[in-house]
Amino acid sequence: MDYVLVILADASQLRRLGLISLLNRMKYPFHIREITTPDKLGILNPRDLVGLFIISSAFLRKCTPAAIQSLKLKLNSSIRILIRDEDDIPPDNLNFSEIIDPSDHDKSIIRKLDRHLSLFSLEKGSAESPEEISDREKDVLRLVAAGLTNKEIADKLFISTHTVITHRKNITKKLGIKTIAGLTMYALINRLIIPEEKN
Amino acid sequence: MQIISKMKMAEVIHLNYHLLPIISRFGIHLGFGEKTIEQLCNEYAIDVNFFLVILNSYHDKKFFPRKHLQGFPLKLIIEYLLKSHEYYLEIKIPRIEQLLRQLSVQTEGLGEESLRLIDQFFGEYRQELSSHIEREEEKVYPYVFTVEEAFESKKPTRDLVNLIREYSIDDYESEHDNVEDKLYDLQNIIIKYLPLPLDMNLCHTILMELFRLESDLKDHARIEDKVLVPKVRYMEKWINDHFIS
Numbered sequence: 001m002d003y004v005l006v007i008l009a010d011a012s013q014l015r016r017l018g019l020i021s022l023l024n025r026m027k028y029p030f031h032i033r034e035i036t037t038p039d040k041l042g043i044l045n046p047r048d049l050v051g052l053f054i055i056s057s058a059f060l061r062k063c064t065p066a067a068i069q070s071l072k073l074k075l076n077s078s079i080r081i082l083i084r085d086e087d088d089i090p091p092d093n094l095n096f097s098e099i100i101d102p103s104d105h106d107k108s109i110i111r112k113l114d115r116h117l118s119l120f121s122l123e124k125g126s127a128e129s130p131e132e133i134s135d136r137e138k139d140v141l142r143l144v145a146a147g148l149t150n151k152e153i154a155d156k157l158f159i160s161t162h163t164v165i166t167h168r169k170n171i172t173k174k175l176g177i178k179t180i181a182g183l184t185m186y187a188l189i190n191r192l193i194i195p196e197e198k199n
Numbered sequence: 200m201q202i203i204s205k206m207k208m209a210e211v212i213h214l215n216y217h218l219l220p221i222i223s224r225f226g227i228h229l230g231f232g233e234k235t236i237e238q239l240c241n242e243y244a245i246d247v248n249f250f251l252v253i254l255n256s257y258h259d260k261k262f263f264p265r266k267h268l269q270g271f272p273l274k275l276i277i278e279y280l281l282k283s284h285e286y287y288l289e290i291k292i293p294r295i296e297q298l299l300r301q302l303s304v305q306t307e308g309l310g311e312e313s314l315r316l317i318d319q320f321f322g323e324y325r326q327e328l329s330s331h332i333e334r335e336e337e338k339v340y341p342y343v344f345t346v347e348e349a350f351e352s353k354k355p356t357r358d359l360v361n362l363i364r365e366y367s368i369d370d371y372e373s374e375h376d377n378v379e380d381k382l383y384d385l386q387n388i389i390i391k392y393l394p395l396p397l398d399m400n401l402c403h404t405i406l407m408e409l410f411r412l413e414s415d416l417k418d419h420a421r422i423e424d425k426v427l428v429p430k431v432r433y434m435e436k437w438i439n440d441h442f443i444s
Contacts, residue, residue, distance in 0.1 A: 027392065175387070176384075176387040177384045177387055177388065178380045178383060178384055179380050179381050179384050181320060181323055181381060181384070182320070182381065182384025182385070182387075182388065183384075185316050185317070185320050185384075185388060186388060186392060188312075188313075188316050189313045189316060189388070189392055189393070190392065
């Protein structure tokens with residue numbers, strides 16, 4: 001999976017824009033799809049792996065029970081988040097993992113989302129676009145961060161030292177990080193390695 | 200606009216406030232009233248030409264009168280380099296550390312781990328910069344003085360010639376590794392990869408401090424590479440050529 005598919009089901013453009021700007025402030029490679037009316041929920045393909053499903057209670061109220069039932073099947077492995085209206089008793093027909101209140105400020109919303117996304121990205125792995133490092137480059141990066149030499153990395157990944165060097169050049173070019181210490185810090189911050197793995 | 204000796208120091212600061220730390224490195228403090236550069240230099244016993252060349256080379260990257268700077272005694276150049284070392288280690292680095300600590304305090308839980316990593320990384324950077332500086336001050340500069348002394352006395356000894364053959368300024372240049380790379384990495388990690396939310400204003404302040412430190416270090420390295428090294432290389436060559444065993 002190259003990105004986290006986010007479905008934003010809400011009729012209010014203002015709220016959608018607000019959420020998108022918050023999501024963009026997070027480091028995840030999101031692919032955001034907006035749904036403005038319940039009838040458009042049908043375009044969701046069961047094969048789409050929805051990572052994050054965000055819906056407002058106003059929107060949810062407009063959905064028919066059948067629509068909710070079919071949504072449940074499509075959101076099998078998604079994180080489901082409800083944006084609650086003021087004084088709203090949250091409906092629990094979608095097993096929400098998190099509820100965002102109208103009074104939440106930006107930091108607490110990001111924290112709520114991050115709580116789930118951090119687990120998610122560990123399981124699913126994250127970005128891969130021309131600008132992002134590829135899975136193979138990540139393998140090399142992990143070993144570089146673990147302190148292995150080019151030769152050791154080559155042996156471990158069954159590739160030539162020359163290929164390792166090419167990967168390292170590309171990693172440095174893409175990330176803008178030149179030193180091993182810097183690459184290690186990047187790998188730790190992005191949870192490519194866990195601190196124990198370092199030694 | 201080139202800075203000249205008849206200019207008032209206050210005008211110079213208005214022209215380019217980035218020169219403030221350079222001026223203070225020469226021991227000149229604020230409150231200069233209407234005094235010109237020349238007057239202040241006389242007052243503080245500073246070589247006015249040298250002062251101007253340093254100011255101008257920081258002020259305008261294109262201004263680099265290599266020949267001119269090379270005419271100054273090494274003692275002046277090295278004294279200046281020592282002063283900038285002191286500025287990095289005693290003012291600049293502690294300031295950035297203080298800002299990083301402030302950032303850690305203001306972060307409530309989230310991103311704590313990343314900040315700890317950044318602190319640690321910056322600690323390593325500081326360590327590297329200090330040992331680099333230490334090496335220059337304890338090994339390279341004394342060597343440079345020895346070479347200059349022999350060159351000026353025009354009487355190179357066998358010991359000195361052996362010393363030059365063993366260790367020359369070119370070795371120094373090649374080991375003059377880029378401590379800058381780490382600084383660059385740190386900037387990029389803060390710009391591109393720090394998880395949010397953090398105090399953005401504080402992050403910007405830290406970045407600006409890092410960029411300023413980087414640019415100061417670059418100017419510093421320029422003086423070492425373009426002035427110190429060629430000057431010493433020239434003297435080494437002369438000594439080698441004129442030593443008759």
